[in-house]
Amino acid sequence: MSSRIRAIAFNTFRETVRDRVLYNLVFFALLLVTMAPLFGQISIGVQRVLLVNLSLSAISIFGTVISIFVGISLVSKEIEKRTLYPVLSRPVGRGEFIVGKYFGLSGTLLVNTAAMALGFYLALFLMTRDFTRADANVLIAIYFIFLEFIIIIGLALLFSSFSTPLFSALFALSMFIAGTFAGDLRTFAEITHGPQKWLAIATSYLIPNLTSLNVITRVSHDQFIPRALVAYNTLYAMFYAAATICAALLIFSRRDLK
Amino acid sequence: MLAVEILGLEKTYAAGFWRKKQKLALRPLHLEVKQGEVFGFLGPNGAGKTTTLKLLMGLICPTVGTARILGQDWRDPAVRARIGFLPEQPYFYDHLTPIELLDYYGTLSGLSPADRKLRIPKLLERVGLAEQGRVQLRKFSKGMLQRVGIAQAVLHEPEVVFLDEPMSGLDPIGRREVRDFIQALNDEGKTVFFSTHILSDAEALCDRVAILNRGELRSVGVVAELVSQKSNRVEIVWQGKSAVPAIQSLGGSCHVAGETVRAVLDESQLQAALDALKNQRVRLISVNPMGGSLEEYFLQNLGEAVEVRS
Numbered sequence: 001m002s003s004r005i006r007a008i009a010f011n012t013f014r015e016t017v018r019d020r021v022l023y024n025l026v027f028f029a030l031l032l033v034t035m036a037p038l039f040g041q042i043s044i045g046v047q048r049v050l051l052v053n054l055s056l057s058a059i060s061i062f063g064t065v066i067s068i069f070v071g072i073s074l075v076s077k078e079i080e081k082r083t084l085y086p087v088l089s090r091p092v093g094r095g096e097f098i099v100g101k102y103f104g105l106s107g108t109l110l111v112n113t114a115a116m117a118l119g120f121y122l123a124l125f126l127m128t129r130d131f132t133r134a135d136a137n138v139l140i141a142i143y144f145i146f147l148e149f150i151i152i153i154g155l156a157l158l159f160s161s162f163s164t165p166l167f168s169a170l171f172a173l174s175m176f177i178a179g180t181f182a183g184d185l186r187t188f189a190e191i192t193h194g195p196q197k198w199l200a201i202a203t204s205y206l207i208p209n210l211t212s213l214n215v216i217t218r219v220s221h222d223q224f225i226p227r228a229l230v231a232y233n234t235l236y237a238m239f240y241a242a243a244t245i246c247a248a249l250l251i252f253s254r255r256d257l258k
Numbered sequence: 259m260l261a262v263e264i265l266g267l268e269k270t271y272a273a274g275f276w277r278k279k280q281k282l283a284l285r286p287l288h289l290e291v292k293q294g295e296v297f298g299f300l301g302p303n304g305a306g307k308t309t310t311l312k313l314l315m316g317l318i319c320p321t322v323g324t325a326r327i328l329g330q331d332w333r334d335p336a337v338r339a340r341i342g343f344l345p346e347q348p349y350f351y352d353h354l355t356p357i358e359l360l361d362y363y364g365t366l367s368g369l370s371p372a373d374r375k376l377r378i379p380k381l382l383e384r385v386g387l388a389e390q391g392r393v394q395l396r397k398f399s400k401g402m403l404q405r406v407g408i409a410q411a412v413l414h415e416p417e418v419v420f421l422d423e424p425m426s427g428l429d430p431i432g433r434r435e436v437r438d439f440i441q442a443l444n445d446e447g448k449t450v451f452f453s454t455h456i457l458s459d460a461e462a463l464c465d466r467v468a469i470l471n472r473g474e475l476r477s478v479g480v481v482a483e484l485v486s487q488k489s490n491r492v493e494i495v496w497q498g499k500s501a502v503p504a505i506q507s508l509g510g511s512c513h514v515a516g517e518t519v520r521a522v523l524d525e526s527q528l529q530a531a532l533d534a535l536k537n538q539r540v541r542l543i544s545v546n547p548m549g550g551s552l553e554e555y556f557l558q559n560l561g562e563a564v565e566v567r568s
Contacts, residue, residue, distance in 0.1 A: 007365040011351065018353040081349045086410055089315040089343035089420075090366045091335040256271070256318040 012104020052220035055120040071156025072168035134222040147237035154244030161248040183211030261449035262291035267323035298460035299453040301470035307453035342411035346422040352396035367414035401432040421452035491548040497541040504534035
């Protein structure tokens with residue numbers, strides 16, 4: 001990675017941290033603390049299922065909100081406030097700027113997710129006073145959630161490269177919601193016929209397949225996650241994110257900064 | 259070798275809901291700026307000054323045309339390391355301190371950590387912000403931000419510095435400081451290309467100026483030569499609150515300011531105009547031949563479209 005991309009990424013990371021984006025961690029901690037007494041009322045097995053489901057869902061929701069709402073402002077805010085002008089008047093390519101911004105927010109989400117994961121394991125230890133091998137499986141679900149974020153950041157960046165923040169948020173949110181039903185859409189494509197079959201297939205490949213990234217229920221019930229799925233999801237997320245960044249770059253490189 | 263060579267840069271924007279209308283922002287512009295000169299780019303608001311600078315900085319794409327900076331294609335990344343740019347009314351990342359901001363821009367300009375460490379304190383000292391180096395920019399006044407802006411534009415010791423309205427919105431002391439800074443840059447041998455609509459600043463600083471209006475280059479030249487060009491026009495000022503139709507029929511445009519009216523006419527119409535004012539029984543304040551200052555040259559050449567501040 002070039003020093004310019006690193007500098008842009010670090011500046012983006014620093015901006016999100018100083019803009020108190022990571023304050024959501026406090027809410028996450030409070031959520032776990034307030035829910036903990038409720039878990040004491042139920043049996044030990046169900047306690048764990050609830051804690052895993054609740055914690056991982058919270059990690060996913062908080063991170064998705066950050067990915068969309070910070071992601072859509074990554075480019076538009078720089079254009080609106082004209083902070084981009086002194087950057088692009090230097091030997092910095094527009095591609096380097098887009099990639100730097102992307103890595104910066106991904107870094108924020110990585111720290112955010114890691115901190116929440118740590119909080120989750122702390123809460124789990126306090127509840128069970130023990131770690132089992134199944135608990136390590138939860139890490140895979142958390143990793144998949146992070147993969148989900150890198151896709152959503154790419155989408156937010158893509159939409160913000162040509163649209164207003166409001167529409168970018170709507171588009172990114174719509175893609176996220178549609179993506180969670182990508183599996184259902186593929187099933188529908190299998191059972192339907194005619195033009196709608198092709199439309200369903202095309203749409204299911206265009207929207208991000210977030211269904212295969214959601215293994216929260218499986219890990220909460222100690223189900224095994226195949227290594228092939230880890231490899232597939234990793235490659236899929238990297239490919240999808242790269243495609244969105246390339247599209248964002250293609251649009252942004254031709255855009256006039258008025 | 260020329261510092262800046264603009265070869266027919268033109269910019270047209272698509273306008274309207276369906277983007278089918280064409281809005282001309284800059285007609286084909288041909289301009290040359292020599293190395294080591296302070297070049298003023300003058301024009302009223304909306305003349306196309308910022309559009310030209312944005313084109314040169316690669317922030318917008320030209321409809322047609324090309325340019326060379328220091329002999330190289332203006333889009334060449336290698337050129338970008340040799341130029342500095344201060345945007346109009348600059349706004350910087352307000353979560354950063356001046357030291358962090360300059361360090362960031364220094365990295366982007368390709369300065370080594372050792373160079374940044376050496377240059378940043380010196381530069382902050384030079385722009386009078388040595389004591390505010392660790393204060394977040396959100397706490398800075400407009401004048402202080404302008405100083406930070408100038409610091410970032412010259413941090414990497416560029417050979418050509420582009421400044422877009424560097425004195426705009428500053429108080430007289432701030433304007434004076436910026437003027438001194440531009441002069442100092444020129445003394446160091448740097449080429450300074452700055453846009454302004456404050457004519458007194460251009461008159462005081464520039465070796466040559468270009469005058470732009472409605473996206474079109476109207477004239478280029480040495481300030482002293484432009485202002486000494488013989489004029490055959492006169493300015494008449496009288497007491498009144500409204501324009502006099504007889505003067506307007508002679509081809510003079512009347513500007514009402516408070517209780518005085520000002521008109522600029524051809525010298526040949528002077529007697530007729532004075533007769534008309536006499537008939538109207540208005541009190542004549544002065545009759546002045548035009549020419550002698552950049553402001554007058556500006557008014558003469560750009561007519562009523564200008565909004566002059568001095």
